[in-house]
Amino acid sequence: MSQTSPVLQVEDLQTHFFTRAGVARAVDGVSFSLGRGEVMGLVGESGSGKTVTGFSLLGLVDPPGRIVGGSIRLGGEELIGRSERDWQALRGTRIAMIFQDPMMTLNPVLRIDTQMIEAIRAHAPVSEADARERARAALARVGIPSPDERLAAYPHQFSGGMRQRVAIAIALLNEPDVIVADEPTTALDVTIQAQILYEVRKLCAETGMAMIWITHDLAVVGGLADKVAVMYAGRIVEEGPVDAVLDGPLHPYTHGLVGSVPSQNQRGQKLTQIPGMAPSLLSLPPGCSFAPRCARADGACAVMPDLVGSGDGRAMRCHHPHLPPGEAAGGAIGETGRARA
Amino acid sequence: MTTPNTQPGATPPGGSALAAAMPAVPPVESPLRRFLSDFSASWLALLATLMLAVIILIALFAPWISPQDPYDLAVVSIFDARLPPGSTSMDGTTFWLGTDGAGRDLLSAIFYGLRISLSVGVMSGIIAIIVGMSVGLAAAYAGGRTETLIMRVVDLQLSLPAVLIALILLAILGKGVDKIIIALVIAQWAYYARTVRASALVERRREYVEAAACLGLGHARIVFRHILPNCVAPLIVVGTVQTAHAIALEATLSFLGVGLPLTEPSLGLLISNGFEYMLSGKYWIAVFPGVALLLTIVSINIVGDQLRDVLNPRLQK
């Protein structure tokens, strides 16, 4: 990767939900950065805060949720604290979102061309004919056959996979710097998911768009992303290049997730499983949130570990990580001996 | 109705590896407590509930709390007729809301009128719910021609104004409490049938009903133990609002003189009796019963609206 400044830089992002039952720290100190053309997988289970992180990046957090701290810099510009008007101008032009349900983007009673032309002309002074041409090109780019005919169709005339492609085309219209995709292929069939993953990977490589792909599926991330960040209970517990993380997970949670995938286990034998279940955000255990489910936890885990980087682009938040055999043999890597890089 | 929660920290006695793998269920609000706290989120709804409670208590205890028995001819004196609010009678009692054309204490007459109006409304509501529920469930579970036939009858019924149906029926049946209850039931069962059928159709497709079929449970058990309890919430909501309608409808019919007999004066009849004195400036005879009717109907409707908001899972966060 080049050392140019990142497109998106998130630092210590905090989004909390103020519910009647207490404050839920859905996103609690999330930091990462994203370079041009980079695809980052944001992985987590339900309640891990991955979706709220995505919504926060577009200023789409609704009450009782609120971004309470941190910084989101898009091309060097700070977004937190901006007015709703500014956010609206940014959304769709510089940062766009693809939802799990494409009908979040599409209006069911308007034709595709109406919606797309409107989206273009809302942000740029273009003639209707030019806008139509751009819409047609966007549809073609996401692999929709005979885009001219399809422009005149209504959303309900498309299949689920095609609708998702249209939603992606709309997100692409104004060539944003960053696209946030929230589980866009989870509801789709395997062969259709494969088609969309294929197109998306090609698009990012061609246009230099950066992308955050939010998912619970490590295998999808493995096939798509350059780097991955794993969230647990509102925090990033491990991040790094996809191959490094999936081949040698450091954090016990990531280790457990990768280990519980059937293909990582002997056929017919019991799967390695993570015991227990994710804690409620309203009653997080003190210290490391994963400690109650972790086989390696001990007294040290009563203190929340910091996210510690290790030079090769990797970082994790654990007192007792699964270090590769070589390093572990290097010895003296306890909760005190580790350098705070 | 709720039992105390078991301790969330308890470890499973089974002690197998799997049991140990399952941590405790996080503590949760009991359904009743959650319902109550959601319901009381609106002060207007609380106020309406309080008002409704007072109205119901008045109706229940009218004979004991009324200053006079307005239908005891030994107590009512024609010399007290049409006295304005706050007047004192010949024997020294105060008529806080004045008296009507026959010299009855209006406050007492309203208390007794509420008793009759509410009991007619609630009785007809309960019977209509039972009839409508059975018909709606039958339609949803039977499907096919039976369902089509039943639902066309419901549509026909709903396309006619309730007042018109009730008027025609009473013209045939004549006056009387039983007759007006029959008329109200016939005018209203279709609402319940439609509500129950709609929710039963949704519930019938849920996986727990398939599971019950898979477990070899009988049709009657599936309908009454599994589907019906899940259709109750919308029924309560419709039931509240429809009871308010029934009370208003009864008042309308009594006002028109086809409802209850003079011996059982509901609020509608009181309003009707007072109406002739309106132009002579004796407003209280018609207005105070009218206010009582209005407060009753408005408070029931507010409670019903809040129930709908709280019980509707789609509005729940």
Next chain:
Amino acid sequence: MSGEQPLLRLEGVSKRFTKHLDAAEKLVNLVGGRRREEVVHAVDDVSLDVREGEVVGLVGESGCGKSTLGRVVAGVHQPSDGKVIWRGKDVSGLTGAARRDALLKIQMIFQDPMSSLNPRMRVADIIGEAPRVHGLVPAADIPAYVDEMLQRVGLDPAYKTRYPHQFSGGQRQRIGIARALAVKPDFLVCDESIAALDVSIQAQVLNLFMDLRTDLGLTYLFISHDLGVVEHLSDRVVIMYLGRVVESAPTEALFGGPNHPYARALLDEVPRIDRRKRAFQPVKGEIPSPLSPPSGCHFHPRCPHATARCREEVPRLREIAPGWTSACHLNDERG
């Protein structure tokens, strides 16, 4: 193959759903409209044997009929054609207690852990209802029996007075499993039973299924779109496409080298954690609507090897190796 009788045999099972015309549409037809009744062949002439103790994985994408087939097996739907044969007896020919017993022996675990439990019933009633109604357990022993079932699926019996919404997804799924086990079944149909669960919970529930298999000697029909899970669990895999079986093979053989082009595409395109960023060309086109499936071989519009014959003639399942069948015309040409 040994001559032993299969536990469950499906013979030419079809299930059609017909959407009848409503009154308005009939009226439209009277004045010259051309509304027709729509018939979906959800399951089209499927035959299948499941031996005692076997785990059969049933794989396919949406609209392939795998869930419908599971419901026909579990007795939730009646087949439109064909026979479901349980321990040598045609289920539709059974009556009374014999029919009920056959029905109870096949239980189903559903996909959605929320809607598969009655929200208005306590856990104890959800699990205890069927054994009580059918008199499988004396009424006095029901509470102890419910406790036993809860422990068997790894739940604390102390929770039995709670309602389903007070549990997490994984725990609700365990309650659904306990409900099925309470009628002492021999055969479980699992319809996407782990698809709605979180990744770390999926492994827990899969392990539970594997434990139950060894402890109780259960036979499974495991329906899933997740090939990794099916590969791990199943002895044999059946792949369906638009209502028909296209390939059926022992798991190792199938994952070693699938025969049918659709099976090949499916296996190729499933994202796997150990296969990253491969350069591949995904299969083209969309899954056709089951309302109007393509003629001949349903897969021919998307198949890279399709010939004229594939457009006209429905390929039959043929044995290409012992215990391995595939429905593809290409097999004829190869010899």
